[in-house]
Amino acid sequence: MAQATARTFITPHHIIYGPDALAEASALIATLGSRALIVTDAMMGKLGNLARVTDMLDGIGVTYHVYDEVNSEPVDTMVAAGVERYQQEGCDFMIALGGGSPIDTMKAIAMCVSSGRDIDSFLGEGFSGPVCPMVAIPTTAGTGSEATQFTIITNTQADVKMLIAGAPLIPEVAIVDPAFTLTAPASVTSATGLDALCHAIESYTSRKAQPLSQTFSLSAAKRIFENLATCVSDPGNVEARTQMSIAATEAGIAFNNASVTIIHGMSRPIGALFHVPHGLSNAMLMEACFDFALDGAYDRFAEVARYCGLSTAEDDRTAAEDLMAAIRALLAELKVPTLEEFGVERAAFHAAIEKMASDAQASGSPANTIKPVTVEDMQALYRKVYA
Numbered sequence: 380m381a382q383a384t385a386r387t388f389i390t391p392h393h394i395i396y397g398p399d400a401l402a403e404a405s406a407l408i409a410t411l412g413s414r415a416l417i418v419t420d421a422m423m424g425k426l427g428n429l430a431r432v433t434d435m436l437d438g439i440g441v442t443y444h445v446y447d448e449v450n451s452e453p454v455d456t457m458v459a460a461g462v463e464r465y466q467q468e469g470c471d472f473m474i475a476l477g478g479g480s481p482i483d484t485m486k487a488i489a490m491c492v493s494s495g496r497d498i499d500s501f502l503g504e505g506f507s508g509p510v511c512p513m514v515a516i517p518t519t520a521g522t523g524s525e526a527t528q529f530t531i532i533t534n535t536q537a538d539v540k541m542l543i544a545g546a547p548l549i550p551e552v553a554i555v556d557p558a559f560t561l562t563a564p565a566s567v568t569s570a571t572g573l574d575a576l577c578h579a580i581e582s583y584t585s586r587k588a589q590p591l592s593q594t595f596s597l598s599a600a601k602r603i604f605e606n607l608a609t610c611v612s613d614p615g616n617v618e619a620r621t622q623m624s625i626a627a628t629e630a631g632i633a634f635n636n637a638s639v640t641i642i643h644g645m646s647r648p649i650g651a652l653f654h655v656p657h658g659l660s661n662a663m664l665m666e667a668c669f670d671f672a673l674d675g676a677y678d679r680f681a682e683v684a685r686y687c688g689l690s691t692a693e694d695d696r697t698a699a700e701d702l703m704a705a706i707r708a709l710l711a712e713l714k715v716p717t718l719e720e721f722g723v724e725r726a727a728f729h730a731a732i733e734k735m736a737s738d739a740q741a742s743g744s745p746a747n748t749i750k751p752v753t754v755e756d757m758q759a760l761y762r763k764v765y766a
Contacts, residue, residue, distance in 0.1 A: 388591045396555035409439040411512040412472035416465045417445045418485040419476040426562040444468040453484040454533040458498045461488040472512040479522030486530040486548045506545030515550040518559040520623035521571020523631020525553035540647040557620040569713040572607040574658030578630035582637040584679045585747045592637035595629045601687045602626035642668045644744035648735035662715045675750025718765045732761045
């Protein structure tokens with residue numbers, strides 16, 4: 380038996396979750412500052428989600444300014460505009476409302492305000508400085524960004540997604556209220572839910588996995604297998620939405636402490652170069668990447684299968700293959716499009732394979748895969764997913 384070593388396990392200071400979590404959190408939010416920058420996208424206003432937040436702030440006497448220009452995967456120019464708004468409006472804390480893009484943008488704005496640096500200057504670096512208080516209110520059950528120390532921002536000059544990490548980037552408060560996810564369209568519910576499933580299984584099978592993180596990984600995976608398809612087919616099912624919201628946060632906590640592996644490493648370059656939403660590019664890669672990694676960790680994939688009730692096989696390889704069968708069935712049920720169906724041109728994709736594999740390797744995530752992964756392996760996998 381390997382000798383036990385001390386490990387660090389980090390989470391948001393406060394996680395307030397379940398129906399009416401926003402109201403429950405209001406007294407705590409009142410203590411964070413006097414003027415908030417709300418980082419969101421224009422759709423949140425149209426759907427009524429923004430009004431729920433501003434009504435709450437009005438009720439507790441906190442003033443605010445709305446920055447609603449995060450309209451896609453976050454890029455450096457969005458961050459720079461947000462920094463300008465924060466400073467011009469005299470804000471002293473931030474609230475992000477939306478999917479992973481507004482939450483990641485909020486974190487990046489906080490970094491830049493604190494450090495006085497441009498976000499692109501953090502390429503290849505971590506972050507350790509202090510930040511203003513941050514509140515994350517996810518409107519999708521997927522990215523887990525409300526519980527992580529990571530932000531992913533596209534550097535438009537280098538054409539690369541920067542993965543920047545630092546414990547101060549974990550939001551002070553995560554408000555996981557399933558009511559906000561009821562407005563998510565089926566395509567977003569599907570893609571973000573599959574992103575969370577990647578987080579759960581990748582973190583469980585990561586070289587950096589630890590007992591506490593694996594507890595969260597398993598719980599998240601089970602909830603997702605049991606509830607994601609229901610959320611897509613029956614979007615008003617509050618119980619299923621509640622379970623998926625919990626799962627997404629659990630999976631975020633898990634990979635925050637254990638990291639992700641090959642799927643995320645290979646997914647980010649696809650998003651940067653071809654503007655495929657993050658959760659969707661993960662879903663497109665899931666079968667090929669897990670098939671590749673399977674024989675490096677049959678035991679761990681088997682443990683996921685058994686915990687989720689997907690296999691009763693005692694043989695690890697058989698149980699691991701049962702997990703893959705369940706993943707394939709879920710991808711088929713949710714009708715995940717191929718790269719071609721999404722509109723990515725084959726010739727352009729193949730021309731970018733060397734850069735994508737190099738960028739994936741540089742991100743560090745593939746190295747967390749228990750099975751050794753080379754740049755050549757990833758080039759072959761890119762060719763496999765778009766033959």
